Each structure stands twice: as C-alpha cells, then as structure tokens.
Amino acid sequence: MDKRERAAVFRNRLQAGMAQTGITQSALARQAGVDRSTLSQLIKDDGARLPNGQLVAASAAVLGVSADWLLGLSDRPEQAEDLVASAISMTQAPRALVDEKIFAWHQEAEGYKIRHVPAGLPDMLKTDDILRWEYAPSLGKTTEQAMGASNDRLEWMRRARSDYEIAIPLSEIESFARGDGYYRDLSSDLRKPQLEKFRDLHAQLYPALRLHLFDQRKLYSAPVTVFGPLLAVIYIGQNYLVFRDTERVAAITGHFDELVRTASVSQRDIGTYFDQLIATMG
Numbered sequence: 263m264d265k266r267e268r269a270a271v272f273r274n275r276l277q278a279g280m281a282q283t284g285i286t287q288s289a290l291a292r293q294a295g296v297d298r299s300t301l302s303q304l305i306k307d308d309g310a311r312l313p314n315g316q317l318v319a320a321s322a323a324v325l326g327v328s329a330d331w332l333l334g335l336s337d338r339p340e341q342a343e344d345l346v347a348s349a350i351s352m353t354q355a356p357r358a359l360v361d362e363k364i365f366a367w368h369q370e371a372e373g374y375k376i377r378h379v380p381a382g383l384p385d386m387l388k389t390d391d392i393l394r395w396e397y398a399p400s401l402g403k404t405t406e407q408a409m410g411a412s413n414d415r416l417e418w419m420r421r422a423r424s425d426y427e428i429a430i431p432l433s434e435i436e437s438f439a440r441g442d443g444y445y446r447d448l449s450s451d452l453r454k455p456q457l458e459k460f461r462d463l464h465a466q467l468y469p470a471l472r473l474h475l476f477d478q479r480k481l482y483s484a485p486v487t488v489f490g491p492l493l494a495v496i497y498i499g500q501n502y503l504v505f506r507d508t509e510r511v512a513a514i515t516g517h518f519d520e521l522v523r524t525a526s527v528s529q530r531d532i533g534t535y536f537d538q539l540i541a542t543m544g
Contacts, residue, residue, distance in 0.1 A: 263334055266310040271334035272318075273305055279325035279332070294320035351504045355497060363502065365415050367489050373423045374490020377518040381485040381497055383438060384428050386420075389459055391452045420467070424490075429474040429483065429521040435460075439539045454543050461536035473532055474525040481524050488515050 263271070280290060287305070291298040296317050304313055313321075322329040330336040353363055368376065378384065385393070390409060398405045437443045441453055464473050476483070485497035494514040496503040505511055527535045 264310075265312065268334050269307075269310050269312050272312060272332055273307075275327075275332050275334070276321060276325075277305060279321075279327050283325055285324070290321065290324055293324045296320065351506075353502050353504060355500055355502050364487075367487075367493065367495065368422070368424070371424060371489035371492050374492065375425045375427065376490070377427045377429075377488040377515065379429045379483045379486045379518070379521070382434060382444065383430070383456075386426075387428070387460060387463055389452070389456050392448075392456050395448060395452060425470050425472075427472045427474060427518070427522065429476055429518065429525070431478045431483075432475050432526055433478055435475060435539070439543065450543050454540060457536050457540050457543075461533050461540075464532050464536075468529065472529060474522050475527040475532070475535070476521045476524055477526045481521060483517065483521055486514060486518070488518055491515075 280287070285293075287301055288298055291301045294301075294317065300317070304311065304317075318329050318332055322332055328336060328338070331338060355361070355363075383392070388396075390413075393409055394405055397409075435457075438445050438448075438453060439457060441448055441450060445453070460473065464471060486494065487497075488494045488511065491508070491511060492506070494505045494511045496505075496514075505514065
C-alpha cells in the first residue's frame, strides 16, 4: 500500500469510526486534543497527506479502535487488549456433574469433532456407581439429582452430530484397574463394571467414539478439550483457560493429534486391552 492509498484508508476508516460511535468532527477534535481545522483538512484532503502519530493514537483512543486499523495495518478494529480479551478468557470450573459452561461449549460445537483429555476418567463414560463415589463428597444430598441431570446432558451429547476422541493416559486406566492411588478406596465390584463399560461403549459407538490410550512417559498432556476449530479449553483446577484464536486452537489440536499418533493401544485392540485388564481382577 503506497502513501496515497494509506491516506485514503485512514480517511475512510476515521469517518467510519466516527459514524459508528456517533461522534462529530468537533467532538473528536476536542477529545483528541487537536485543532478542528487540522482534522477537517485531513478528512477532506484526497491526496497523500497522513496525520502524525499523536493524532492517530489520540483518534484511535477516542473512537475505541486500534491505530493499526485506522492506518490499514489490520483488518480488526478492536484495540489490542480487546483482541486479547476476546481470544483468551478464564472462567470458573465448578466441582459439579452438570457444568453449564461445558455444556454450552458442546452445544456451540455441535457437528464438529470434540477432542478431550480428561483430568481423570471421562465423566460421560462413567457408570452411575463411579459418578456417585466420585461426586458424593462435594455434592452431598444433591448427588442423585445431579446424576439425573448429567445423564440427560450426556445422552444429548451422544445423540449430537459431534464425534468424540478421548485420550486417556494408560497409567490412569491401570491405576483404576488396580485400585490404587486416587482409586484406593474403590472396590473391585465397582471398578470392574466400569472397565466393561469402557470396552462395550467403544465397541458400540466406534468410530463416533474413539479412545486413545497414551503413555505419559512419552508424551505428557494437561486436561484439555478442543471444540472443533472454535475453541480450546485447558482445565487448571478451579478454572478453565479458554482460547478462541485460530493459532492457539490449532496448536492445541496439533498436540492432541500427537497423542493419537503415539497411542500405545491401537483402535482394533482396545477391546482386547480392557479384556486383559478385567481378567487380572478375577
């Protein structure tokens, strides 16, 4: 873009910004701290005249747009801090079976592939007994109601046109099968049906549901969910860190793809893997 073209872009965008905000030339000149005649000449001049940096910055601040946009260096009128705020956000992550924010993201991404690395075992694939054991301490007397609402939502997600790829560390599955660590108080009478449910759901729903079992010693992953090309969410405990910009969503998607490539158990062997685990439990 040469100087004449950039000057034309500046004039057009300055007037567009004024029209959008409903501000007059006089008001803009006053708030930007420039002479009214100087601003008027810039707008009327059809030549290659460009304003100085101070006028551009002041005008951008008054109009609530970026200086880069006024000068044709960006196609996004938002200021830098607004772009960051819209691309990255942090929301609360309640300890609950029914998370309204998560469900809203699933609805938003209906029809896209959902890629998920859960913080433990995936809630949507758990038996009622496991859900009750895990959430009763935090939900108390509301556990049964929450489970009913959760199951309704999970059924909606299963009926939705989204495919699900869930990557789980082998160590998490094997720790669950042995009943150690986090699962040390969980009886085998509850653990065995859960492993059978993982096996059976994968067989019933494949390829709409794919389980990828990866070795964390080879490749670590934080809990993360990628909702198609729309957003990627990292779970950090009490909050979700949400990315909507294309570059970060693509990067986190690429990370998930690497988990799939390095999975230790192939899709055709998932059933056999769970059968072997179940057999070790007697």
